[in-house]
Amino acid sequence: MRRSRFKLKAQNSTFALNITSMTDMFTIMLVFLLQTYSTSDMQVIPEKDINLPVSNIEITPPKTMSVSLSRKELKLDGRTIASLDDGDFSKLDIDSHDMNFIKPLFNELSKLEKAETTVGAKEGNILMQADSSLSYQVIRKVMYTASMAGFPKLKMATVAGE
Amino acid sequence: MRRRGFKLNNHLSQEFELDLAPLLAVMVKLVPVLLVSSAFVQVMMIETDLPQVVKEAIQKEEKKPSASVQLDINGKSGIRVIVEKAGNQNIEVIGLKADGSFNYGQLQQKLVEIKIQNPEVFRVELNPEGNIPYKEIVKIMDEARKARDKNTHFPVYDSKAGKEVETDYMFPDVVFVNVMEG
Known part of the structure; x- marks a missing residue:
């Protein structure tokens, strides 16, 4: 009796795993990932709190520094340089004589414009990631200050779509 | 003699199991590589670079x-x-x-x-x-x-x-x- 029990256990210890369905799943995943695979020279990672506007343009961004503008803060290459209050710049960051001039942004961009290592500085290129809900008057302040600091070719980052 | 030959052919055309393990091994390596390099949100830009x-x-x-x-x-x-x-x-x-x-x-x-x-x-x-x-x-x-x-x-x-x-x-x-x- 004991012996027969042992035999039964030994039979159940190994079994053939059916991997056909798993291979099917991986094939579907592979096709999907190959479709979304990106070969562009610059991968732009959208900021967490920014909803980029949707556009039908098909041009990928070049290697250049980026300004990101959310409803809460203004960042230059990931560093926070100014804060926004309810979707507009605080009065402390704006020049008292010029309502479109963002002082901290101008100071930072002027430094980068002089530095020889800055990517896109010679061409005056700068990429702007701005939240789609922001009003034009806020965007305009960034455009104005960037062009004053020597970056007149502002490129607007968008999400591909219709 | 004829009967024997028929039997042999019948035996050869029997189903066999394809070994999917090497294929799966390749996929398991490829999927993480593609996952890392894939762009799920494609960021584009508006500029004046044209044909x-x-x-x-x-x-x-x-x-x-x-x-x-x-x-x-x-x-x-x-x-x-x-x-x-x-x-x-x-x-x-x-x-x-x-x-x-x-x-x-x-x-x-x-x-x-x-x-x-x-x-x-x-x-x-x-x-x-x-x-x-x-x-x-x-x-x-x-x-x-x-x-x-x-x-x-x-x-x-x-x-x-x-x-x-x-x-x-x-x-x-x-x-x-x-x-x-x-």
Whole structure:
């Protein structure tokens, strides 16, 4: 009796795993990932709190520094340089004589414009990631200050779509 | 003898199990590599880098502007389309829809009409009010850039080939005229 029990256990210890369905799943995943695979020279990672506007343009961004503008803060290459209050710049960051001039942004961009290592500085290129809900008057302040600091070719980052 | 031969053939055509383990091993390695390098959200950008023929035409037009197209964007009244040609100014207003949104279909129709009349013009000047949301400006730029109807084409003179070619670009060169205003 004991012996027969042992035999039964030994039979159940190994079994053939059916991997056909798993291979099917991986094939579907592979096709999907190959479709979304990106070969562009610059991968732009959208900021967490920014909803980029949707556009039908098909041009990928070049290697250049980026300004990101959310409803809460203004960042230059990931560093926070100014804060926004309810979707507009605080009065402390704006020049008292010029309502479109963002002082901290101008100071930072002027430094980068002089530095020889800055990517896109010679061409005056700068990429702007701005939240789609922001009003034009806020965007305009960034455009104005960037062009004053020597970056007149502002490129607007968008999400591909219709 | 015959019977034996038949049996042999029958045995050979029997089903066999394909070994999927090596294929699976390759996929398990490929999937993480592709997952890391995939761009699930494709970020694009709006700029003025265009096909060479259109670019040349823009440069030619910049030197000697024949006409100017301006869009005044107002949140209450809609989009005012101003076309200035040979000293004459033509103004047309594209009103808002009943729900208060911009009428993009009518805007596109009007811009196609202007482009057919002025195929040498590639620049559009935007003059939005301060309270216009950024996403609406991007949509207006999309409408001005290309004709939505894929069968609509506009003639462009290719100086290298010495002949007229067709493009679906309308006004890809966007300029914000009020950026430097105080």
